[in-house]
Amino acid sequence: MASINEVRFNGLLRFGRCALSNNTLTTTSSSSKEDDMRILIAVLTLPDQYLRRHFLRLIYGSQNPEGAKVDVKFVFCNLTKDDQKVLVALEIMRYDDIIILNCTENMNKGKTSTFFSTLPEIFNETNGNNVPYPPYHYVMKADDDTFVRLNSLVESLKPLPREDLYYGFVIPCGSMDPFKHYMSGMGFVVSWDIVEWIHGSDIPKKHVEGPEDKVFGDWMRWGKRGQNRFNAKWSMYNYPDPPSVCSHELVPNTIAVHLLKNQEKWIHTLNFFNFTRDLKPSKMYHIS
Template identity: 25%
Template structure:
């Protein structure tokens, strides 16, 4: 279990039961982005929901670390992982350490993992979550049959399972039921960590008999598909775009000033092999 700093007391008895914990993977230097998130989509208090920003502190410059500690003292919502350095290659370990810490320190029904460049419509997401299976749930926007990265920072030196990635929910935002978080946390020492954290989660859960729910309202790919009022999560948003979307919701009740499409979406076909799962792009989908 990695060491960490948090205002939350570790291993206390009878912790409160939360319906949803939001685990936001963040960079220590992005305090302005975290402030934007606190002041926008996290600003409305939801009963039985708790959030944490997860950062690594190993090797941080002293001034950066002090800023993070000061921010934590102000907001009490940071999980600072002392064993994790901040780099792309350590991202999977960071997510895994976050799962372990949350499992050890909190009781919850669901976990939403997202990034600090994601915008979440919390109320409708929670409303829709009540309609999902309450156990064995892996909910997000799934991809299958993707080519394994062979170069660059994404190069998978340790991948030998097959010629493509296994089906996985994209990392801009996905939901896991607590039993799946427990499974991952308890088996952490046995799990191979790949460069892509979302690919890794898909591999770790691949042999399990669970509910994989593909949802086009999760706009969580490497690039946003545009803006649709139905979206529950929108990835790749700057702090100013996050504030703009919140302002739209407050002013009009809608996410977008006008809906727009950059890329087509698809419904995942679970009846075929992964190489054929995601070929039918549908202009009618958000």
């Protein structure tokens, strides 16, 4: 444990990088909106999680990342109840931020596979002459108990490749080697070419069932994809309570905090990052 702790806290805010390419990565900037990074964050959730979706809309709608266009969508399988068909339809009419997959809700029987396989059918086929390709440079699959700080995510991705990229919090928790196993489901990122590969390859189709983040890592290994791998430890981590080898205290240079299972943990996290600092003074309210 001593060696793990030394790695964890001596390099706490260092962004672990490991790639098979020897090319030097440089950050580029452009004033052109067409050149801005495009990111899709897909929050996998359940149809009945109405309050959680509304809360996350506040969280992500209150952030304004610079130099990137970030779309947040909520993803779940087919609706099964009459109330869902009304309430979810109202959400779509109001927010237009929901993707309903043609599947039955499940934990480890292919929801992730269905999601990634469906994306090119949704976005490539609607790609008109005036719409840039790819529709997104990166796709992030995130849990609905993860808080992603969008500016930190964007800044961490800016110098990275936009092809064959697999990025996240590497499992096992004690490892800093992104090729060790796979990236945690708290929130991992892949480039659009990997999304298209999943859509067309037989490898994901033949290996669907099992712990889905581990299964995803199997696809990458068997298909020799995701050769540009980036370990975002320890800027991504589990909430500090309960303490574990995957968690540490909240720190300023955070990209994502996972396992925010209740309101108390969310409020503590938002207060730590002074999330409401941009609230403008007004005679209409007083919040001390």
